[in-house]
Amino acid sequence: MKKAIHKITSAYLLLTILSIGLACAQTTVQVITKTFDGEKAWTGGMRLELNSENAEIHCEAYTGKTIQYEVQFVAKHPEKNRAEADLKKMKWISGKQGKTLFIRNYIELSQNDTRPESNLKAIYHIKIPESCPLTINNYFGEIIVKNTRNTLNIKSEFATITLSNISGNIELESKFGDISGTALEGTIKIISNRSDIDFTNISGLIDIEASVAKISLEQIHDLTRLNITAKKSEISLTSGNDYRYILGLEKADFKKPDWMKLDSPQQNDVAQKSNFIAHPQYPIIDIKLTVGTFQIK
Amino acid sequence: MEKNRHILKDALQHLQNFSPKQGAWEEIQKDLSEAPLKEAVSKLKSISPPEQIWDAISDEKAKQEKLSQLKTYTPDAEIWDQIDKSLNADAKKKSFIRTFRITSWAAAAAMLILMGCFLIIQSKQTGNISYSFEIVETENVNLWQNDDSEIMEALKEICTSNPLVCETPGFKQKQKELRFLNEQKDRILQNLNSYEKNKQLEITLTKIELEKNDLVKAMISEIL
Numbered sequence: 125m126k127k128a129i130h131k132i133t134s135a136y137l138l139l140t141i142l143s144i145g146l147a148c149a150q151t152t153v154q155v156i157t158k159t160f161d162g163e164k165a166w167t168g169g170m171r172l173e174l175n176s177e178n179a180e181i182h183c184e185a186y187t188g189k190t191i192q193y194e195v196q197f198v199a200k201h202p203e204k205n206r207a208e209a210d211l212k213k214m215k216w217i218s219g220k221q222g223k224t225l226f227i228r229n230y231i232e233l234s235q236n237d238t239r240p241e242s243n244l245k246a247i248y249h250i251k252i253p254e255s256c257p258l259t260i261n262n263y264f265g266e267i268i269v270k271n272t273r274n275t276l277n278i279k280s281e282f283a284t285i286t287l288s289n290i291s292g293n294i295e296l297e298s299k300f301g302d303i304s305g306t307a308l309e310g311t312i313k314i315i316s317n318r319s320d321i322d323f324t325n326i327s328g329l330i331d332i333e334a335s336v337a338k339i340s341l342e343q344i345h346d347l348t349r350l351n352i353t354a355k356k357s358e359i360s361l362t363s364g365n366d367y368r369y370i371l372g373l374e375k376a377d378f379k380k381p382d383w384m385k386l387d388s389p390q391q392n393d394v395a396q397k398s399n400f401i402a403h404p405q406y407p408i409i410d411i412k413l414t415v416g417t418f419q420i421k
Numbered sequence: 422m423e424k425n426r427h428i429l430k431d432a433l434q435h436l437q438n439f440s441p442k443q444g445a446w447e448e449i450q451k452d453l454s455e456a457p458l459k460e461a462v463s464k465l466k467s468i469s470p471p472e473q474i475w476d477a478i479s480d481e482k483a484k485q486e487k488l489s490q491l492k493t494y495t496p497d498a499e500i501w502d503q504i505d506k507s508l509n510a511d512a513k514k515k516s517f518i519r520t521f522r523i524t525s526w527a528a529a530a531a532m533l534i535l536m537g538c539f540l541i542i543q544s545k546q547t548g549n550i551s552y553s554f555e556i557v558e559t560e561n562v563n564l565w566q567n568d569d570s571e572i573m574e575a576l577k578e579i580c581t582s583n584p585l586v587c588e589t590p591g592f593k594q595k596q597k598e599l600r601f602l603n604e605q606k607d608r609i610l611q612n613l614n615s616y617e618k619n620k621q622l623e624i625t626l627t628k629i630e631l632e633k634n635d636l637v638k639a640m641i642s643e644i645l
Binding site: 157159266 | 548549550551552553554555556557558559605608609612614615616617621622625628629632
């Protein structure tokens with residue numbers, strides 16, 4: 125009976141994916157692009173907050189002292205008039221409140237307006253001073269951030285996040301949007317809901333909470349502490365034996381590396397430990413995993 | 422009407438003609454011109470002009486006397502030609518200056534117009550609109566909706582026949598997750614568009630379908 129159910133559900137999934145593939149057809153779409161740009165003087169303590177939806181955000185820090193931005197609104201539809209009308213529904217505002225510069229885009233529908241039929245997208249190209257704190261909230265799209273040196277706060281849903289050469293206080297919260305990064309340093313806190321995490325060359329104090337995710341951390345160095353709390357996840361670390369490990373694994377596959385020697389269980393221990401007795405000065409890697417796989421390379 | 426008109430007419434025809442002497446008319450003319458003039462002059466006020474006016478009159482008189490004493494010369498034809506050329510040169514110079522001024526003003530005006538255009542273009546660039554076209558593969562996004570309702574109906578029916586199992590915390594947790602995944606799937610479907618291939622969202626949808634598939638299988642397993 126179970127085999128029959130398995131076969132039915134597999135066949136259903138396969139048919140769904142195949143039918144989607146077969147349903148493709150070519151058409152010519154009119155692409156209308158509206159571009160805005162601007163520049164704001166930056167003073168110490170001033171932060172940038174970007175609230176967007178359906179946006180592709182490219183943000184790069186540089187040595188200058190101004191916040192520069194170029195915003196493109198793109199509407200795609202086979203009918204030019206429809207694309208133009210839908211593009212008009214896409215609005216954006218920017219303004220300063222206290223020490224915060226706000227930039228926001230949104231779709232405005234009046235009482236009798238229908239939802240846009242066109243594919244609407246915003247593309248941001250932003251340059252900020254290295255020390256400018258940055259907050260990004262985005263739903264659907266893509267976020268790419270480079271070279272920031274201060275607080276970076278990203279909250280997104282259905283948007284991929286790509287970070288490179290970032291230091292400072294980094295806080296990321298992502299739902300259904302994969303996160304990748306290289307050369308990350310500082311205090312890093314990540315909350316992931318069905319968002320894969322792939323970091324290379326990472327250091328500092330790292331705290332990850334994940335649900336249904338693949339987590340891969342490579343080239344870990346100068347670690348203060350790494351905490352991972354995950355469920356239904358696959359965790360892979362390239363960390364070696366220079367750490368103290370706390371392994372709280374439940375319903376998780378874990379193949380212990382040959383070099384790892386587990387400490388004798390102490391009173392009140394709820395997790396397996398390694399190197400706590402032999403190397404009490406090593407930084408701690410604390411893994412709590414419920415359902416999934418854990419691998420140390 | 423005159424009753425004796427013809428008598429009067431005859432009498433007038435018989436009247437004699439007289440002409441005054443020549444001198445009489447001249448005397449009358451002389452008296453008429455002199456008498457009012459004398460009377461008017463006698464009434465005029467006598468005014469003594471300031472000394473400087475007499476000096477100016479004296480200077481002008483002396484100048485006129487000296488000019489009358491100057492010799493007159495008749496220049497050669499060449500000199501007149503040179504004068505003529507120099508006059509033409511001056512005219513040309515003036516013409517050049519005038520042309521230069523007009524050109525300068527025109528250039529300044531052109532610069533202003535150009536700068537104006539530049540500023541307008543600059544301001545338009547802040548909200549610049551461009552048009553292009555793309556050939557894309559359209560997709561029937563509704564296909565992702567397939568059979569969702571059928572699965573939920575099937576689970577509902579199974580739970581009706583096995584209510585105890587469906588009340589367990591494990592089963593309820595799975596139901597909750599399934600609902601969450603369906604809600605997230607709906608959110609993605611609302612944002613999927615036939616005219617933009619969004620690979621990442623479709624990968625996410627596939628992951629959701631796989632996770633839902635695992636959940637449904639696990640729920641059915643618990644029931645059976």
